[in-house]
Amino acid sequence: MRVLRWDEGRVRAGGRELVEPGARLWIDAGPDPETLAFLGETFGFHPLALEDCAHEDQRPKYEPFPGSLFCVVHRVIPSADESEVLSHELHAFLTADALVTVHAVPIAEVDKVFARCAGEPALLERGPDFALYLVHDAVTDVHFALVDALTEEVEALADLTSEPDGGAMDEDVLPRIVAARRAHGHLRRRLAPQREVFAALARPGQPFVRDGTAVYFRDVVDHAVRLAEEVDTGRDLLASTMEAYLSRTNNRLSALTARLTLVATIFLPLNFVAGFFGMNLQIIPPRVAAPLVLVLVAATPLALWAIFRRKRWL
Incomplete structure (x- = not known):
């Protein structure tokens, strides 16, 4: 557990000893049972939300509870051999004076925002809801590079399958198409529902998100929509590429026959x-x-x- 505590214009960084009322806090922790029990006793988080933190494989969601709100987003990354994409869950509790983020594995974007808030007291001075915006914005924007790389792969496959008869057809074309379809399906399952999470946070009148911060969440909603649209476009192009590949294969088989x-x-x-x-x-x-x-x-x-x-x- 690591803690940032903003008090009287300065930020102190430390551990559990800083978790006391009377100041704005950002607590970043892992989902071990002892930590979750401590968070539940200290902030009164709902047991169902704590249970979601303990058991991963949650879909992106936004759930308001008395005294806090709970949301789940995903950070999608390619595997080590880039053969598939993996997702890491980021759970967040937001109260009037505290932001609590819980994740099982390190997330680079959370580390960067945490270090930034530790060095710039003005960020935490704007409230824990603004720190949550910074985290969600960083996690969302980093997906553009992944989606752009997949789009380039799809366009390369489309160009390859549209070559005139006699062009080279690599033996790995079909596995590449299948891998790209699997990656796009995973991205759509993980990223598309996050639009609803950010849209809920962007609605004015939230009990724990000030209207001034909700405006910033609208920008995150726009980025999430763009990501979802690009993923959908890639899936459509992949479907056309698969049809073109199968059609070309059938034509070559017919010609050979x-x-x-x-x-x-x-x-x-x-x-x-x-x-x-x-x-x-x-x-x-x-x-x-x-x-x-x-x-x-x-x-x-x-x-x-x-x-x-x-x-x-x-």
């Missing part, structure tokens, strides 16, 4: 010639039989090839 069929068609008369004269070669004079069979075997494929080329089947 047609060529194999034409090859079989060319050799079909040869099988007939070999079978017929193999059974009836004695009815033709020997001097004529062998040259006749050789001419038929040589001329028939050439004639069929010329006919297929003329009809543009080859």
Whole structure:
């Protein structure tokens, strides 16, 4: 647990010993049972909200309780090998004089805002609701880089699948499309509902969010909407890319099947010639039989090839 305490124009940083009434606080802690019990006893947070902090896999949400409000947002990051995206939950309690953030793993944006508030007393002087805005704004804006990178990947896949016939089709195109669809689905599940959380915080008349701070949350709502729209656009482009890939694959398969069929068609008369004269070669004079069979075997494929080329089947 780490604590920032704003008192009489200056900020003190420390631990649990600073958690006392009479000043504005920002408490950043992990979801261990001892810490959650301490927070519940000190601030009277609702047991259901504390239970959500203890058990992750919560959807983004905003829940007002008597004496506090509780919200959950997600920080989405790529995995170490960039094969998938992962999400870390950030739980926040807001009261009239305190902001309590709870998360199981370190979140870089929270660390940066915490350090900034420790060095700039004027930020905490504006209230714990403004500190919550700074955290949500930082966590939201950092997702633009991730979404932009996924958009570039989708555009690259779209360009690859739209190449003219004969262009190189990498063997990993389909896995890349599937991975991108999975990433976009995860982003939509985690980021789209956060618009509702920020919109609730941006509504005027909130008991713990001053109207002056609610204006700032409106900017966060705008960023969240832009992220959701870009994710939706990427999903639509991915669907079109998948259709184009499957269509191109089917066309190539059809063309290959047609060529194999034409090859079989060319050799079909040869099988007939070999079978017929193999059974009836004695009815033709020997001097004529062998040259006749050789001419038929040589001329028939050439004639069929010329006919297929003329009809543009080859």
